[in-house]
Amino acid sequence: MAAHNKATSELEEEIAERLRVHPDACLRIGNFGFIELEDSWGDEATIVNTARISTTNNRLANAEAFSERDRALLYQLLRDQHGTPFETVYFRFRFIAPIFVLRQWVKHRISSWNEFSMRYRKPISEAYVPDLAARSVDGYAVLDDDAMAEYESLMSELFTWYERHYEAACARIEAARAEGILPAKSGGRDPYRGRARELLRNVMPVAAYSDVYWTVNFRSLMNFFRLRRKPDAQYEIRQYADAAYLLFSRRLPLLAQTMEQVLQESHA
Numbered sequence: 001m002a003a004h005n006k007a008t009s010e011l012e013e014e015i016a017e018r019l020r021v022h023p024d025a026c027l028r029i030g031n032f033g034f035i036e037l038e039d040s041w042g043d044e045a046t047i048v049n050t051a052r053i054s055t056t057n058n059r060l061a062n063a064e065a066f067s068e069r070d071r072a073l074l075y076q077l078l079r080d081q082h083g084t085p086f087e088t089v090y091f092r093f094r095f096i097a098p099i100f101v102l103r104q105w106v107k108h109r110i111s112s113w114n115e116f117s118m119r120y121r122k123p124i125s126e127a128y129v130p131d132l133a134a135r136s137v138d139g140y141a142v143l144d145d146d147a148m149a150e151y152e153s154l155m156s157e158l159f160t161w162y163e164r165h166y167e168a169a170c171a172r173i174e175a176a177r178a179e180g181i182l183p184a185k186s187g188g189r190d191p192y193r194g195r196a197r198e199l200l201r202n203v204m205p206v207a208a209y210s211d212v213y214w215t216v217n218f219r220s221l222m223n224f225f226r227l228r229r230k231p232d233a234q235y236e237i238r239q240y241a242d243a244a245y246l247l248f249s250r251r252l253p254l255l256a257q258t259m260e261q262v263l264q265e266s267h268a
């Protein structure tokens with residue numbers, strides 16, 4: 001791969017720091033991927049308390065205060081698709097994933113997205129490289145080592161091409177400024193460099209990594225797990241969905257167990 005640009009080196013340092021500070025909430029995936037459950041709001045008690053607005057004034061502080069009856073209510077609400085109480089618990093994930101994974105992930109519309117922009121920054125100069133497991137079907141490697149060597153060199157060339165042409169565009173813009181052809185930079189974002197980035201990003205492959213904040217309620221997260229942890233989902237998004245599930249289940253184990261039970265019983 002090409003040498004990392006400044007933004008990518010900073011990102012690597014940031015990932016290392018997040019892993020150091022929040023080891024139980026973070027996972028690495030593939031050659032440059034990352035996921036963190038940065039924050040969550042609400043828990044099993046939030047769900048049961050919300051549902052009980054209909055029937056009682058009894059409220060629980062947290063899942064540790066649950067009786068068998070409370071656990072049974074949680075299960076029954078989920079099994080019988082009483083959807084809205086499950087919309088009151090939120091999760092904020094941050095993940096660094098290849099663009100082709102994001103194309104699939106963003107189809108989950110009931111959630112909020114904020115993504116790294118190649119209009120305002122240079123691309124993350126790292127592309128996804130499938131390891132042997134990702135390249136194999138039933139133990140048979142569908143792409144051999146020669147194909148992978150070419151793949152990596154092609155990706156590297158694209159990042160190098162971007163850097164070369166971005167530097168050249170910047171040099172031309174500054175020369176035109178020096179000659180008075182273009183106006184001097186007046187603070188804020190430079191529209192000329194910005195337009196160069198907008199156009200040069202067109203050569204970036206769907207294997208290039210991007211960086212996302214994803215905020216989602218539990219009802220929608222369960223739908224994501226149901227669809228993207230199944231064997232027919234693509235290997236790479238499955239890896240992220242499995243990682244998101246692991247982080248979620250560490251945070252809210254009772255809700256995770258209840259969800260597993262309901263999904264198994266419904267064969268979903």
Ligand SMILES: Cc1cc2nc3c(=O)[nH]c(=O)nc-3n(C[C@H](O)[C@H](O)[C@H](O)COP(=O)(O)OP(=O)(O)OC[C@H]3O[C@@H](n4cnc5c(N)ncnc54)[C@H](O)[C@@H]3O)c2cc1C
Pocket residue numbers: 107108109110111220223227228232233234
């Ligand atoms: C294995 C697999 C293969 C796929 N292949 C393709 C593909 O080839 N091409 C492609 O484009 N997509 C594909 N998808 C994406 C799929 O069609 C869904 O867009 C995606 O899984 C998001 O699911 P969702 O709509 O349930 O999620 P969300 O958008 O998060 O919606 C959650 C739920 O809200 C409700 N909802 C949301 N929006 C509406 C609406 N407008 N009207 C009515 N109800 C709504 C539905 O009940 C929905 O289940 C694939 C998905 C999987 C898992």
